[in-house]
Amino acid sequence: MKMESSNVQVLPNYMKVFTPARVRAIRRTLGTWYRLNKRDLPWRQTRDPYRIWISEIMLQQTRVAAVIPYYQRFFQQFPSIAALAEASDDALLSAWAGLGYYSRARNLRAAARKIVEAGAFPATFDDILALPGVGPYTAAAIASICFDAPHAVLDGNVMRVLARLTRNKGDILSSRTRAALQESAQTLLDAGSPAEHNQAMMELGAVICTPRDPACEECPLLKYCLARVAGLESELPIKGRRAEIRRVRRSLLVAIRNGNILLWQRAQDAAMLGGFWELPEPHQLPEAKTAKLLHKFSHAITNHVYDFHVMAVRVSQEPSTLQWTPLNQLSALPLSTVTRKALLALRVLPYDTT
DNA sequence: AATGCGGGGCC
DNA sequence: GGCCCAGCATT
DSSP states (O other): OHHHHHHHHHSOHHHHHOOHHHHHHHHHHHHHHHHHHOOOOGGGSOOOHHHHHHHHHHHTTSOHHHHHHHHHHHHHHOOSHHHHHTOOHHHHHHHHTTSOOTHHHHHHHHHHHHHHHHTSOOOSHHHHHTSTTOOHHHHHHHHHHHHOOOOOOOOHHHHHHHHHHTTOOSBTTSHHHHHHHHHHHHHHOOTTSHHHHHHHHHHHHHHTSOSSSOOGGGOTTGGGOHHHHTTOTTTOSBOOOOOOOEEEEEEEEEOEETTEEEEEEOOTTOTTTTTOEEOOOGGGOTTOEEEEEEEEEEEEETTEEEEEEEEEEEOSSOOTTSEEEEGGGGGGSOBOHHHHHHHHHTTSSSSOOO
């Protein structure tokens, strides 16, 4: 009898949640909750692979509220995959400017060209995964939502839901924990309706099982949640330490002459912000004569915080890497967010075009 | 396994 | 003003 009780304790946590009867109950409860409570989002009106693909790429690391204005506009500019495949660099980056992670836009066009060449949108998990910019999460999302493929999605929302549901105390940044959670997600997946099930899991994480102050009292899975029973819902999931923030002081130079402003364009294949237009910095204009400080602002990128000083300068002769750009053409160019912030503050740009 | 890639919301 | 969020590609 001692053996029996120790056997029960040895069971991994996910086994306590994922008994066949509980799995069935969780799937049904979750599905009912989702059908009654799901938000009405633009990409939930369709199963068209082009639409779903674009929405999933835009939603990588990006909040729903930030994506919505870009989503509608994107299809006006690129009504078909073929149109996207032929997009110019400027059109592509302009459509994405402000969304961040610009390699997503570049990969989008590369993938569009692959799809055009293949003649149809890939319809299996493996073929979708082979598209540039598509990883395991996005492939599972598209395959399940558009093609009913039984692949469980594991994004940040689902990791949080599952870490709490199974009281998994592993670091979700580690690949071991992620593998365990992927296994949990696949076990729980309702293969009869993977599109709805996957979206229900993500929706639960987005609106109920939130990072801070989860709304457990409203959660359809409350009675199955091992973290809640243990009072650990606010401690899970565990996330390891990240790199410390570094502060860096930088200057931007504003030279305006005859209705033109001096700018430079980053190389299209640059690792960071490739193809974007920028204000020059002092090392690019060594002989510029500083006139005065026009504006100060800060801008955070990943683990850096930049404190920018925007200076008005006069230039006698400009390096060939810089270009005099007509002020009235600025809104047609992909401007980096830093440059846009500076030019908006100086009223060189009349209003935010993004 | 570790790092870089934006931008925005919350406290 | 600092802290948190988190897919994919690259190394």
